[in-house]
Amino acid sequence: MTRQPYPPASRLELVEELHGVPVPDPYRWLEDPNDPATKDWLVGQERLLETGLDALPGREGFRARIAELLGSGSIGAPTWRGERRFFMRRTPGQEHAVLYTVDPGGTERALLDPMALDPTGLTTLDSWQPDKEGRLLAYQVSVGGDEESSLYLMDVAYGDRIEGPIDRCRYSPVAWLPGGEAFYYVRRLPATEVPEGEEQYHRRVYLHKVGTSTEEDVLIFGEGLEKTNYYGVAVSLDGRWLQISASRGTAPRNDLWVADLQASSHSSPDLVVVQEGVDAQSALHFGRDGRLYVFTDREAPRARVCVTDPSDPRFENWRDLIPQDPEAVLTDFAILDGLDRPVMLVGWTRHAISEISVHDLVTGERVGEVPTPGLGTIGGISERPEGGHEAWFGYTDNTTPPSIQRYDARTGETTLWAASPGAIEVPAVDTEQVTYRSADGSEVHMLVISLPGAEGPRPTILYGYGGFGISMTPGYSASVLSWVEAGGTYAIAQLRGGGEQGEEWHRAGMLSHKQNVFDDLHAAAEHLIATGVTTSSRLAISGGSNGGLLVGAALTQRPELYAAVVCSAPLLDMIRYELFGLGATWNVEYGSAEKPDEFAWLHAYSPYHQVREGVSYPATLFTVFQSDTRVHPLHAWKMCAALQHAQASDRPILLRNEAEAGHGARAVSKTVELASDQLTFLAYHTGLTS
Numbered sequence: 001m002t003r004q005p006y007p008p009a010s011r012l013e014l015v016e017e018l019h020g021v022p023v024p025d026p027y028r029w030l031e032d033p034n035d036p037a038t039k040d041w042l043v044g045q046e047r048l049l050e051t052g053l054d055a056l057p058g059r060e061g062f063r064a065r066i067a068e069l070l071g072s073g074s075i076g077a078p079t080w081r082g083e084r085r086f087f088m089r090r091t092p093g094q095e096h097a098v099l100y101t102v103d104p105g106g107t108e109r110a111l112l113d114p115m116a117l118d119p120t121g122l123t124t125l126d127s128w129q130p131d132k133e134g135r136l137l138a139y140q141v142s143v144g145g146d147e148e149s150s151l152y153l154m155d156v157a158y159g160d161r162i163e164g165p166i167d168r169c170r171y172s173p174v175a176w177l178p179g180g181e182a183f184y185y186v187r188r189l190p191a192t193e194v195p196e197g198e199e200q201y202h203r204r205v206y207l208h209k210v211g212t213s214t215e216e217d218v219l220i221f222g223e224g225l226e227k228t229n230y231y232g233v234a235v236s237l238d239g240r241w242l243q244i245s246a247s248r249g250t251a252p253r254n255d256l257w258v259a260d261l262q263a264s265s266h267s268s269p270d271l272v273v274v275q276e277g278v279d280a281q282s283a284l285h286f287g288r289d290g291r292l293y294v295f296t297d298r299e300a301p302r303a304r305v306c307v308t309d310p311s312d313p314r315f316e317n318w319r320d321l322i323p324q325d326p327e328a329v330l331t332d333f334a335i336l337d338g339l340d341r342p343v344m345l346v347g348w349t350r351h352a353i354s355e356i357s358v359h360d361l362v363t364g365e366r367v368g369e370v371p372t373p374g375l376g377t378i379g380g381i382s383e384r385p386e387g388g389h390e391a392w393f394g395y396t397d398n399t400t401p402p403s404i405q406r407y408d409a410r411t412g413e414t415t416l417w418a419a420s421p422g423a424i425e426v427p428a429v430d431t432e433q434v435t436y437r438s439a440d441g442s443e444v445h446m447l448v449i450s451l452p453g454a455e456g457p458r459p460t461i462l463y464g465y466g467g468f469g470i471s472m473t474p475g476y477s478a479s480v481l482s483w484v485e486a487g488g489t490y491a492i493a494q495l496r497g498g499g500e501q502g503e504e505w506h507r508a509g510m511l512s513h514k515q516n517v518f519d520d521l522h523a524a525a526e527h528l529i530a531t532g533v534t535t536s537s538r539l540a541i542s543g544g545s546n547g548g549l550l551v552g553a554a555l556t557q558r559p560e561l562y563a564a565v566v567c568s569a570p571l572l573d574m575i576r577y578e579l580f581g582l583g584a585t586w587n588v589e590y591g592s593a594e595k596p597d598e599f600a601w602l603h604a605y606s607p608y609h610q611v612r613e614g615v616s617y618p619a620t621l622f623t624v625f626q627s628d629t630r631v632h633p634l635h636a637w638k639m640c641a642a643l644q645h646a647q648a649s650d651r652p653i654l655l656r657n658e659a660e661a662g663h664g665a666r667a668v669s670k671t672v673e674l675a676s677d678q679l680t681f682l683a684y685h686t687g688l689t690s
Contacts, residue, residue, distance in 0.1 A: 004048055004051055004052065004652075006044075006048065006644040006645075006653070007040075007041050007044025007045055007047075007048065008041075008044075009027065009030075009041055009641040009644070009645065010029070010037070011026035011027070011645065012025070012026045012027070012028060012029060013026075014026060014028055018575070018593065018599060018603075019596040019599050019600075021599075021603060023575060023603065023609065024609075025573075025575075025576075026642070027637070027638040027641045027642060028638075030634055030637040030638050030641060031576075031580075031632075031634045031638070033626075033633075033634070038637070041637075041641070042637075042655075042657055045640070045654075045655040045657060046657065048654060048655075049654050049655060049656055052652055052654050053654075053677055053680060053681065056680050056681065056683075056684045057680075057684070057689070058486075058680055058683055058684075058688075058689070059676060059677070059680040061486075062482055062486075062675070062676040062679045062680055062683075063672060063673070063676035065478075065482045065485065066478045066479060066482050066671075066672050066675050066676055066679075067478075067668075067672045068424060069424060069426070069478035069481055069482060070478045070668055070671065070672065071092040071093070071422045071424050072092075072401035072420045072421075072422040072424050072426075072476070073089070073090045073091050073092050073094070073401070073420045073421040073422040074088070074089065074090045074097055074401070074402050074420055075087070075088070075089050075090075075402055075403065075404055075418045075419065075420050075421065076088035076089065076097070076394070076402075076404070077379070077380060077382050077392045077393065077394050077404050078382070078392055078404070078417075079130065079382065080382075080384045080385060081130040081131065081132060081133065081134035081385065082132070082133040082134035082135065083103075083104035083134060084101050084102060084103060084104065084130070084134035084156065085101070085102045086099065086100070086101050086102075086111070086128070086130055086134075086137075087099075087100055087102075087404075087418075088100070089418075089421065090421075090668075091421045091422065092421065092422040094115070094668070095114075095115055095121045095667040095668050095669060096113075096114040096115060096121070096124065096125065096665075096667060096668070097125070098110050098111075098112065098113045098114075099111045099112040099113075099125060099128055099139070101134075101156060103157075109159075111137065111154070111156065111159060112125055112128070112137075112139060112154075114141070117141065118143070121667035121669070121670075122143050122144045122145075122660055122667075123141055123142070123143050124141065124142055124143075124145075124664075124665040124666070125139065125140075125141055126140040126141060126142055126147065126149045126665070127139070127140045127149070127172075127174075128140070129173075129174040129176065130156065130176075131176040131179075131180035131183070132176050132177075132178050132179075132180070132237065132239075132385070133178075133179070133180055134156060135155070135156055135157065135180050136153055136154065136155060136156060136162075136176075136180045136210070137153065137154040137156050138151060138152070138153055138174040138176075138183065138185075139151070139152055139154065140152075140169055140172065142170075144627045144660045144661070144662065145625055145627040145628065145660065145661040145662020145663070145664070145665075145666060146627045146629050146662055147170055147629055147630070147662055147663065147664055148167075148168075148170055148629065149169045149170045149171075149172065150164060150165035150166065150167050150169060151164055151165065151166040151167075151169040151172065151174075151185065152164030152165055152166075153210065162210075163210065163211070166185075166187070166208075166214055168187050168188040168189075168190070169185065169186070169187055169188075170188070170200075171186070171230065172185050172186040172187060173185065173186060173231075173232055173233050173234070175233045175234045175235045175242070176235065177235055177239055177261075177266060178238070178239035180210065181209060181210055182207060182208060182209045182210060182266065183207075183208055183210075184205060184206070184207055184208075184220060184233045184235065184242070185205070185206060185208060185233070186203050186204070186205055186206075186230075186231045186233065187203065187204060187206055187214075187217075188200070188201070188202055188203050188204075189202040189203075189204065194227075197579075198227060200581075200582055200629070201227040201228050201584065201585075202227050203222060203229060203230065203231055204219055204220075204221065204222035204223065204231075205219075205220040205221040205222050205231050205233055205244060206218060206219055206220060207220055207266060207267055218267045218268075220244075220267075220269065221244050221246075221257075221271070222246075225246065226246075226248045227584075228248055228249040228584050228585045229246050229247065229248055229249075230246070230247050230249070230250075230585070231244060231245065231246050232244065232245040232246075232254075232283075233245075234284075235261075236286035237286070237288070237385050237386075238286075239261060240260060240261055240262050240286075241258055241259070241260065241261065241286045241310060242258065242259040242261055242269050242271075243256065243257065243258050243259075243274075243284050244256070244257050244258075244259075244271065245257075245283070247281075248588055249584070249585030249586060249587065249588045249589075250468055250585055250586055250588060250589055251588035251589075252281055252469055252503060252506060252507070252588075253278065253279050253280055253281055254275070254281050254282065255273075255275060255276045255277070255278075256273075256274040256275040256276070256282055256283075256284065257271040257272060257273055257274060257276075258271065258272055258274055258284065258310065258313055259271045259272065260310075260311070272313070273314075274313045274314070274315075275298070275315065278298060278315075280296060280297055280298035280299075281296065281297050281298075281503075282294055282295065282296035282297075282298060283295045283296075284313070285333075285335075286310060287335060287337075288335070288337055288386075288387055289337065289342070289361075290310075291307050291308070291309070291310075292307065292308050292309065292310040292313055293305060293306070293307055293321070293333070293335075294306040294307070294308060294313075294318055295330075295333065296318075297502070297503045298315070300323075300324035301324075301502040301503040301504040302324045302325055302326075302327075302328065302329045302330060302501075302502035302503075303324065303329060303330035303331070303502070303503075304320060304321075304322055304323050304324045304330060305320075305321045305322040305330065305333055305344070305346070305364075306318035306319055306320055306321060307319055307321045320364070321344070321359075321364040322344070322346055322359060322364050323364075325348065327350060328348040328349065328350040328355070329348060329349050329350075329471075329499065329500070329501065329502045330346060330347070330348055331347045331348060331349055331354075332346070332347035332378075332380055332381050333345060333346045333347065333381065334381040334382060334383045334391050335361060335383065335387070336383060336387070336388065336389055336390070336391060336409045337361065337387045337388075338387045338388040338389045339389055339409055339410065341360065341361075342360075342361035342362070343358050343359060343360060343361055343367065343409055344358075344359045344360075344361050344364075345357075345358060345359075345370060345381050345391055345407070345409075346358075346359055347378055347380075347381050347393075349471060349473065349500065351433065351445050351494075351500065351501075352377075352445065352447075352471055352472060352473045352474070352494055352500045353375050353376070353377075353433075353473070353474070354372065354376060354377050354378035354473065355369065355370075355372065355378075356369065356370035356372065356378065356381065356393070356407075357369050357370070358370060358409070368412060370391075370407050370414060371407075371412075371413070371414040372395060372405070372414065373395050373397075373400065373403070373405065373414075374395075374397050374400065375397060375431075375474070376395055376396055376397030376398075376400065376473075376474045376475075377395070377396055377397065377473040377474050377475050378393050378394065378395055379393065379394030379395070379396070379402070380393060380394060381393045389408060389409045389410050390406060390407065390408055390409070391406070391407045391409070392404055392405065392406055392407075392417055393405055393407070396474070396475045396476045397431075397474045397475070397476070398429060398431050398447075398449055398474050398475070398476065398477070398480065398481075399426045399427070399428070399429055399476070399481070400426075400476055401419070401420035401422070401424075401426075401476045402420055402476060403416060403417075403418065403419045403420060404416075404417040404418040404419075405417055426481060427451070427481055427484065427485040428451075428452055429449050429450065429451060429452070429481070429484050430449070430450055430451070430452050430454075431447055431448070431449050431474065432447070432448045432449075433445060433446070433447055433448075434446050434447075434448055434527070434531075436523055436524060436527035437523065438496075438516070438519050438520045438523040439519040439522070439523060440516070440519070442496070442508075442516070442520070444493065444494060444495065444496070444520050444523065444524065445493075445494045445500065446491055446492065446493045446494060446524055446527070447472075447474065447491065447492045447494075448489060448490075448491045448528075448533065449480060449484055449489065449490045449491070449492075450484055450488075450489040450490075450533075451484060451485070451487070454487070454489070456489070456531075456532040456533045456534060457529075457532060457533060457534045457535045457538055458487065458488055458489045458533065458534055458538065459487070459488045459489070459534070459538045459539075459540070459682075459683065459686035459687055459688035460488060460489040460490070460491060460528060460533060460534035460538060460539050460540065460686070461483060461488065461489075461490050461491070461540045461541070461542050461682060461686075462491045462493060462521070462524055462525055462528065462539060462540070462541045462542070463490065463491065463492050463493070463541070463542050463543060463547070464492070464493045464495050464517075464520075464521050464524070464541070464543055464547055464550050464551075465495065465497075465498060465543060465545075465546055465547040465550065466493075466495030466496060466497035466498055466509050466517035466520065466521070466546070466547070466550055467497040467498070467509065467510070467517070467546035467547075467549075467550075467589060468497070468506075468546060468589060469497075469498065469499035469503065469506035470498055470499060470546075471494070471498050471499040471500045472492050472493070472494050472495075472498060472500065473500075478675065479675045479678070479679060482675075482679060483679055483682075483683075483688075486683070486688060487688060487689075488683070488686070488688050489528075489533055489534065491524065491528060491533075493520060493521060493524040495509060495517050495520040495521060495524075495550075496508040496509030496513070496516045496517055496520055497509025497510055497514070497516070497517045497546075510589050510590070511589070511590065511591050511598070511601070512591070512597075512598075512601050514590065514601065514605060515601075515604070515605060517550060518550065518553045518554055518557060518605065521541065521550060521551075521554050522554065522557070522558050522561060525539055525541070525558075525561050525562065526561075536560065536561050536562065536563065537563050537686075537687070538563060538686045538687055539561070539562055539563055539686065540562065540563060540564040540565065540566070540618075540682040540685065540686050541554055541555070541562050541564075541565050541566075542565070542566040542568075542678070542682070543566075543567065543568070543570075544567075544568035544569050544570070544623075545568070545569050545570070545571070545630070545631060545663065546571065547568075547570075548567045548568050548569055548570020548571060548572070548631075548635075548636075549570055549571040549572065549574070549607065551565050551566070551567050551570075552567050552570050552571075552572045552607035552608075552639060553605050553607050553610070555567075555607070555617060555618050555620060556607050556610040556611060556612075556617075557605070557610070559615055559616060559617045559618060560616075562618045563618055563619065563685050563686050564618050564619040564620070564621075564651075564681065564682050564685035564686055565618045565619070565620040565621070566620075566621050566623065566678045566681065566682060567620060567621070567622050567623070567636065567639075568622075568623040568624070568678075569623070569624055569625060569628055569630075569631050569633075569636075569663055570607075570622070570624075570631065570635055570636055570639070571583075571586075571631055571635055572606070572607045572608045572635040572636065572638065572639040573606060573608040573609070573634075573635055573638055573639075574590065574593070574602040574603075574605070574606035574607075574608075574609075575593045575599070575602060575603060575606055575609065576593070577590070577635070578592060578593070578594075580632040580634060580635075581628070581629055581630050581631050581632045582629070582630050582631075583631075590602065607639060608635070608638055608639050608642060611639070611642040611643055611646050612646060613645070613646045613648075614646070614648045615646060615647075615648055616647075616648045616649035616651070617643055617646070617647050617648075617649070617651065617653070618651060618685075619651040619652055619653075619681070619685040620640075620643060620651075620652075620653050620654070621654045621655075621656060621677075621678065621681045621682075622636035622639065622640050622653075622654070622655045622656065623636075623656040623658070623674060623677070623678065624636040624637075624655070624656070624657055624658070625657075625658050625661040625662050625663065626657060626658060626659045626660065626661065627659075627660060627661060627662040628661075628662045628663045629662065629663070630662075630663040630664075631663060633657060636655065637655070637657075640653060640654075640655045651685070654681070656674075656677060658670075658674070
């Protein structure tokens with residue numbers, strides 16, 4: 001790749017003093033996407049990208065193979081309501097998964113196809129929730145990747161849209177009351193009622209009656225509380241109990257209330273505190289047996305299940321049913337009470353590998369385990385709302401496309417319920433789980449995926465995330481398989497900040513401890529090199545969103561350790577991140593530059609502010625999305641300009657700025673193009689030739 005001249009980018013002599021520290025910001029002008037200078041710069045970057053990528057070998061091969069592997073399609077677990085079931089499926093060749101229903105007579109039909117709603121493929125189905133009888137469906141869609149969901153109602157029997165759109169419903173749960181006449185939901189206040197710049201916040205819980213205007217919706221909860229609060233809302237199967245939860249942004253804690261809707265009205269529920277002002281997360285499940293089941297990490301960072309009386313749900317009345325495990329993290333549970341001896345199925349992850357145990361519902365005694373297809377990831381356990389003896393769960397691993405498994409508690413057997421619909425040939429790979437020591441001696445786990453019998457050193461991609469308690473578990477990935485099949489190694493590090501070892505593991509990588517996450521990644525790289533898997537000249541790192549912050553920090557802290565970087569939808573200006581997108585909801589994870597002590601640790605690693613002239617940085621590809629309303633692409637724009645100015649070597653710094661795409665769901669064809677560009681770039685700069 002011959003280095004081309006970078007598009008000119010003026011450097012401002014802009015230095016702010018924050019808490020006594022001078023903070024330069026030479027590319028602040030790139031924060032304005034409507035500035036003609038920004039537009040010209042982006043056009044120049046697009047031309048540079050085209051010139052750079054078009055010259056690289058292997059692009060068509062990666063594109064074809066990724067598309068082929070994505071031809072497996074996908075399948076979702078069934079949701080049972082009344083005499084109907086609902087599920088998602090994507091068949092080979094489809095751009096988006098389609099929502100299906102199976103009617104009482106057994107007839108399957110497509111209910112919602114995003115491509116039928118919008119043949120351009122830019123509309124995504126963000127969420128859906130049938131009413132308790134399966135007669136009405138609430139669903140949310142957004143366009144162009146902006147995730148600004150609009151809520152609609154559908155008559156399931158006829159497929160007719162009967163209400164909507166209701167706007168400002170991003171991330172809104174829908175909690176139906178029995179009979180389908182009304183539901184609780186979450187909606188932001190209108191922009192005219194909030195301060196400028198806070199339009200993404202100020203959510204409230206409302207009660208909506210079907211067939212009436214939203215102007216008549218009743219405000220239930222949220223007035224006068226923290227502007228960045230997210231709210232959860234749910235109604236028990238029998239309609240008696242309402243629960244509302246509130247969390248400040250993405251904080252690993254929530255407040256929780258319940259109301260007895262038999263003792264108070266739907267429009268004015270008498271909410272009773274279950275948990276408030278406590279540094280823990282809890283959720284409630286109202287059992288058909290009259291007991292209240294509490295899923296919580298309160299005094300149990302690896303989580304536990306407690307039971308109590310719903311009429312007095314205070315903490316002092318909680319009793320352990322499934323205690324905290326010293327090693328595994330409790331992730332999920334389901335109740336099967338259509339048996340002589342009712343049981344609870346409990347999902348766990350042990351070093352990020354999923355398992356399910358079976359327990360007596362009354363005593364909590366472990367009485368067995370659920371057979372699973374392999375060492376992989378279980379995607380939730382579901383049962384029929386009215387109970388029974390069956391449960392369903394999703395399963396995937398590094399070579400297995402998503403499938404739905406059915407467990408029968410009468411026989412103790414697990415069988416395949418539904419496979420991903422596409423028949424494809426998946427390469428055989430070896431997956432090894434290794435452990436290594438980080439800078440402070442902490443033991444960290446890592447999955448290393450390669451072809452059987454492969455010898456090193458090999459071109460290697462090291463991937464990580466390390467934030468928000470999100471676990472890196474095994475899963476089917478067309479990108480990973482394409483890379484490994486071409487002769488590379490793919491490593492996934494389970495860094496602090498994630499949830500692989502419970503909430504303590506998460507908190508060891510957040511706020512003032514964020515440097516631990518970066519140290520864990522550096523140590524993973526050093527382990528791969530020391531064990532002969534790769535060398536620094538053949539090692540790439542990749543991450544997106546919070547993982548983009550991770551690799552952005554890594555390339556500035558240890559530029560000599562990595563040959564290439566893909567940095568996708570990243571946070572990189574950690575001094576001003578709260579001012580854009582959903583940034584203000586993340587200060588509970590990162591801290592706020594408004595506070596002197598928190599500014600100090602943010603400034604110490606903020607990638608944009610750590611770029612130094614005259615340093616040989618790795619070849620770097622930033623991939624961002626113009627409609628991203630979570631992480632504004634300005635982070636990558638500013639960092640790209642800074643690196644292009646500072647780069648002392650001939651390794652390229654490129655920007656892939658995609659229009660009409662956002663942070664989350666996208667059409668399959670867009671996924672193929674993005675992944676093939678990323679792998680082509682990394683293959684060239686690590687020496688992978690397929």
